[in-house]
Amino acid sequence: MAETIENLTVNKGLCVSCGICVGVCPVACISFHKDKGQYLPQIDNDKCVHCGGCADVCPSSIKGEDYEKYAQLNGCEWREETVLYGADIGCFSTYCKDLEIREKAVSGGIVTLLVLRLLAEGLYDSAFLVGENRYEGQVESGRYTAGMLLDGTQKSRYVPVSHAETIRYMKKHPEEKLIITGTSCAVHGILRVIDRLQLERSNYLLLGLFCDRCERDSIVDYFKGRRPKKRVTGFYFRTKEQAGWPGNVKIEYEDGSAEFFRLRKE
Numbered sequence: 001m002a003e004t005i006e007n008l009t010v011n012k013g014l015c016v017s018c019g020i021c022v023g024v025c026p027v028a029c030i031s032f033h034k035d036k037g038q039y040l041p042q043i044d045n046d047k048c049v050h051c052g053g054c055a056d057v058c059p060s061s062i063k064g065e066d067y068e069k070y071a072q073l074n075g076c077e078w079r080e081e082t083v084l085y086g087a088d089i090g091c092f093s094t095y096c097k098d099l100e101i102r103e104k105a106v107s108g109g110i111v112t113l114l115v116l117r118l119l120a121e122g123l124y125d126s127a128f129l130v131g132e133n134r135y136e137g138q139v140e141s142g143r144y145t146a147g148m149l150l151d152g153t154q155k156s157r158y159v160p161v162s163h164a165e166t167i168r169y170m171k172k173h174p175e176e177k178l179i180i181t182g183t184s185c186a187v188h189g190i191l192r193v194i195d196r197l198q199l200e201r202s203n204y205l206l207l208g209l210f211c212d213r214c215e216r217d218s219i220v221d222y223f224k225g226r227r228p229k230k231r232v233t234g235f236y237f238r239t240k241e242q243a244g245w246p247g248n249v250k251i252e253y254e255d256g257s258a259e260f261f262r263l264r265k266e
């Protein structure tokens with residue numbers, strides 16, 4: 001009987017809530033529940049067929065020997081000295097020259113620019129990004145196609161994002177060319193899915209977000225809880241609209257008012 005993620009990673013506190021196990025499960029027996037401020041996967045043991053898929057794709061079950069394999073999958077040569085940031089083809093420092101895009105982004109807006117251009121030019125069929133700014137449940141990535149506005153997708157979400165829907169879509173449409181944004185752990189899980197399901201690596205542009213760490217979902221509950229009588233319609237970890245980079249936390253309320261919390265002294 002193959003191992004599941006329960007003992008391998010979740011019970012050891014290693015789960016990053018990426019939802020990749022949920023998306024890959026062939027019998028849909030994994031669901032999320034919120035536990036101590038984090039969404040964690042739970043297996044319905046009556047339905048589980050012990051195929052080992054969840055453990056195989058979970059980025060937290062990484063083994064040392066994987067590094068070389070995934071470098072090859074990415075078309076890179078594995079070198080031991082790159083263990084901390086992964087095998088690279090090249091390194092560039094860029095920002096988007098379109099001011100409207102750049103001002104809405106937390107960083108340089110290059111991800112949004114790339115997605116817009118690649119979809120518009122028909123080089124990719126769709127993109128999986130994050131449009132969530134309300135945080136009423138688990139944050140999930142969603143599908144965007146050419147011509148759709150990406151205004152609501154910009155900015156970083158510093159909480160775990162579920163890629164379950166992305167993986168389901170990859171399984172259902174293996175021939176489609178997709179752009180997927182994700183933190184490094186999610187990207188690693190997606191590479192494992194490509195490998196396990198024998199998908200065509202060149203069909204996927206994986207835009208890995210430089211990531212130091214993220215918060216638990218309870219950070220948003222904390223901010224929302226400060227005004228329990230006011231319904232939150234928008235929450236932004238960092239917006240540059242008040243004081244430029246690195247930006248302030250912004251909360252929008254149903255009555256049209258907004259509050260900012262400073263991240264730095266001006």
Ligand SMILES: Cc1cc2nc3c(=O)[nH]c(=O)nc-3n(C[C@H](O)[C@H](O)[C@H](O)COP(=O)(O)OP(=O)(O)OC[C@H]3O[C@@H](n4cnc5c(N)ncnc54)[C@H](O)[C@@H]3O)c2cc1C
Pocket residue numbers: 104105106107108109110111112113129130131141153154155156157158159160161181182183209210211212213214
């Ligand atoms: C959890 C987290 C930690 C980070 N830590 C660092 C850091 O330590 N140092 C640093 O320099 N930068 C950090 N970043 C910023 C990150 O590197 C930038 O998002 C990236 O550089 C893209 O900037 P941009 O202006 O081009 O993004 P944008 O043009 O605004 O595009 C960002 C895209 O990523 C998507 N996205 C946002 N959050 C997530 C998410 N959590 N999972 C999947 N997709 C998402 C958005 O929907 C959007 O499509 C972090 C981001 C995240 C999400």
